[in-house]
Amino acid sequence: MRITLDRDRCEGHGVCESAAPELFRLDDQGDLEFPLDGQEIPPPLRAAAADSVLICPVAALKLEG
Incomplete structure (x- = not known):
């Protein structure tokens, strides 16, 4: 399972x-x-990663595999 981030979106x-603080973080500029953009998500974090894709309000995250 991989997740890609569309930075433009x-x-x-x-x-x-909030859903996966082990994977995502906003810096001081937001x-x-x-x-792990485009890399394999470790098995213990996959459920939280998949939740993050589903709840992104602008669909900036895409689940692959």
Whole structure:
């Protein structure tokens, strides 16, 4: 399972950070930090990652695989 981030769509609402703080973080400027962008999500974090994709209000996250 991989998640990709469309940075042009992301508006920095931080909902993904609330759902999966181990994966997502907003920096001081409100930009999303997602070090695993396009990389394999570790199995223990997959449920939270999938929840983040579903609750993103601007559909900036895409689930692959």
